[in-house]
Amino acid sequence: MSVAATLSDLEKGLIDQYQRGLPLVSRPYAAMAETLGATEDAVIQALVNLQKNGVLSRLGAVVTPHRAGWSTLAAVSAPKDRVAEVAAVINDFPTVNHNYERDHHYNIWFVVAGSDKASVFETLRAIEGRTGLKVLDLPMEEAFHIDLGFKVTWS
Amino acid sequence: MELTDRDYKLLEALEDGIPFTPEPYVVLGRHAGMGEAEVLATLERLCTGGVINRLGLVVHHRELGYTANGMVVWDIPDAEVARVAERLTDEPVVTLCYRRPRRLPDWPYNLFCMVHGREEADVRASLADMVERLGLNAYPHDILFSSRRFKQCGARYAQRRKVESIA
The missing domain is CATH 3.30.70.3460 (Alpha-Beta Plaits)
Incomplete structure (x- = not known):
């Protein structure tokens, strides 16, 4: 069974909606929680889980080729x-x-x-x-x- | 846009990812030597200016069950390459599409795209379907599957500048 089958709806929601457009506000996880109908704590915990089971490489930037090197x-x-x-x-x-x-x-x-x-x-x-x-x-x-x-x- | 030393500092601080704490940009700023407001303004500028292609979850395809990764290469006449590329990028299974130089006689292909799928057979079927629907049969093409991964990590643009790119 692939890891995908074990993911929660919140974890799937994060993958579906936040591979781009991470909110640029002081409390981004609270903003994401509001969109996804969860709490800030639950979003943080979901991200930690996704990283632990190897689905999430990291939350971060993908840089355009030849723009920084x-x-x-x-x-x-x-x-x-x-x-x-x-x-x-x-x-x-x-x-x-x-x-x-x-x-x-x-x-x-x-x-x-x-x-x-x-x-x-x-x-x-x-x-x-x-x-x-x-x-x-x-x-x-x-x-x-x-x-x-x-x-x-x-x- | 030109990148400043402070931009590079922030990109460097980003290489290990955004921390999972309620105010992550404060922590990121501490690593880059700047305050939260400057972090947010810089990220905004790097995103709008196209230096950061996307900011968010970077996932491993393989762990999500997408284990087949096919690099499809095409030999398209130079005058037609943009038109064909536009059509390929409209396809949901195509994740990247780049023009690269031919190296004749060793390498005749000038357009590359990545097609991911759960199995090689899925990727081959997606490709066959695209070729048919988009009328690409006349263009020589090939598909290269990866059979082994020797290395995969974030790019190091310099000793102090490690950011992941999508080359």
Whole structure:
């Protein structure tokens, strides 16, 4: 059973309504409570629960790419028997924040973020140097979708 | 908009999340060295100015039962990419849609979107349905599922500037 099945209506309500637009007032949880028909204490407790069961990464900001630094999506094509080794090398860099294996000829995909372009390039070059693999550098050029959060269908 | 050092201070204080206490912006301000009023005004400005894309719950898809995450890549003629992207972003299952450079001959695709679902089969079905309805069959495309997650954490834009981005 997924965690989703164990969530309370209040917890689901928070996920449905507050992935964006957190109230910018002194008592935001009281404001959210009013909208959701709960108490401030209950909202706080629901957030604590959501974090405890791993659903909530955090309550916070998602920053628009390239507005506070530079980042890129990168990929390498690693021979099958080197995937674990190459992934470990890439994970080693603190500037790498996402790293996934994907079922494709380019099988390792990762995101590099830094304070500026130069620091991101430096990481890509260093990864090429340490793995001997050519890195595909695919920085975002245009965003068509504003991330408004994720619409969950409660089953 | 240009970011000031104080903006970065607040973004840095935000990296670990907004605390679960009745007056969280007071606590956040203490970490950023500013008062509640400045925290609220700065957040307002960063949101309106588009630096903060959204402020709220950041959830893990996987823990909510959405374990399949498909990156769909398209090769769309440059002149048509904006039009196709607009249509893709209208689809509720599409969470991100970015234009990226082609790297010929290694990589022919210039439009990326993410499609989440409970199972790979759901994601494939959503994609097939979109391709059909939006008439996208003529455009070469591929779908890449993640089979293993090696790392996922907030981005560090500098040693003192760690904020999560959506690259």
